[in-house]
Amino acid sequence: MSRLILILLLSASLSYAILNLTQNSNVGLASQNSVDNYSDFEARNIGNSTINMLMSKVADDSTWRQTTPQEINFNNGSAAFTVTSAIFNGENLIKFFVTSDYFGTTRDITVYARPLDIISFGVGVKAAITTNNDVLVLGNITVDGRDHTKGGALIPHKGTYGVWTTEEFDNSGAATIGGTSPASVDHAPSKTPDPSIIAEHQSWPLGHPPLTPEEALQVPPGFSFKAYAQSGLNGSQYVTDPLALHYPLKGITYIEIPPGGFWNYANIQGEGILIIHNDSVNAIIKNTVNNFTGLLIGDDVIHLHSNIIGGVISLTKYPSEGNTIGNSSGEILYSKEALLNVFEKVRPRNFGFAKNRLNVRYWYE
């Protein structure tokens, strides 16, 4: 009997050992299965994240390319990538190719994208100074609607009016006005400007004077200068107190001054689009200092004392201090190049879930 029990014990131990080994093997396979699946998941994540980083880099600088493979370490794995220009499906695109590696599990991801289309503005800037109110210039200010480079050098016969207004223009003091007539004749700044470079009693294409910067430039529906400035894109800033501004100004600078408030001795040093506006259309910018390149849009623009290369738009119909745009020695030079340079940098704010800063055309993973 005892011998039989011994035999049974032995056989039970043997079968238990075999079963245990099989169990261990199954657990090992299940673990391997999980690890493989996780590695594949991680490799894909590394690849996609690398692509997104590369796209962000190209969004900042659309000319940036990486034609020879470069490797980076990423999240315990690595990614080798190239960024090249390519023609795909008949389109000129930027090709992002990433091979990601996570502990031996690899993934190839290819993405074709192109920069976002620029915002198209429905109307251009009509003159060196565009207003919805009577315009009076005093002092030694120079307003020149002839075309200039963004550096201020003259470009003949390509300019526009010196002043465009829905009301009337009046010149006093030693102020000089120049511009290019509709017949492309340049008129140098003069105290008695040629009538062909002054456009009075004009009408906006909208049928009514614009009450917002968006209406003034007829931007596409949904686009908001304020939201763009709040995003901080390309150095843009949104402030309600001008003292909070950082210099030099870049991108879109949106200053929402409370009704009744004003920005005096306004330091406008920088470039881009500078907007001084509130819902009551009575935000005041007054006595500018330092120079600016680009477009200045203000509700109530008073006394431009510094140089602006690009253009100026004043929105209010009821200027707080009469209608004096300038009464000192500033220069307002119209510049198509400066304006285009600014406008071409304004692209849609494509932020948020599942959005990219580039226009992704194809994504192969």
Next chain:
Amino acid sequence: MADWIDLMGSFIIGSMVMLMLTTFNSTVSSTASENLIDGVTQRQIVSSSTAIEDDFYKMGFRATGEKISVADSCEIKFCGDLGNDGSLDTVRYYLGDIDELSGTPNPNDRYLYRTLNSNEPQSLHIITDFNLSYFDSLSQPISFSDLTNAAGRARVKTVRVLMIQESQESVEDNYALAEFEKTIRPKNL
């Protein structure tokens, strides 16, 4: 007399030990079988899910026209250049009929079919449930009635896949179960 008592005692104790060993063996064997079947089921569903993910992430790649032509709760048909070779492929996933596997011990299992272009349908795996739901760009579910027309299907940005796989054989009347659920957002939709 003492010998008889020893013999009887040994017999009773020996029988109890034998009974314990048999029960132990049976339990270990049953657990081992369960683990084995669990492992196989899990590996199968991982394999199925990998195939589905590979296809679904390529949904709409290089397609210019209608990207999803059928979108139902247990069927989807879409196009995309799966091989990145310049030619557009059409893939269809659908659940087979339950009668096709009436001969298996599991009464609920059925084939999950995958059809590539005009090829014959191939059974990807044997599963018990395959359920698809569709969401728009705001992650709102799209009703199946909306998905009967092309405009409704064009709103699809995300597909949620639920797949349940049970073992074909049971262990003590229990089928091993593995479930896969994933929300896939194909980037070309």
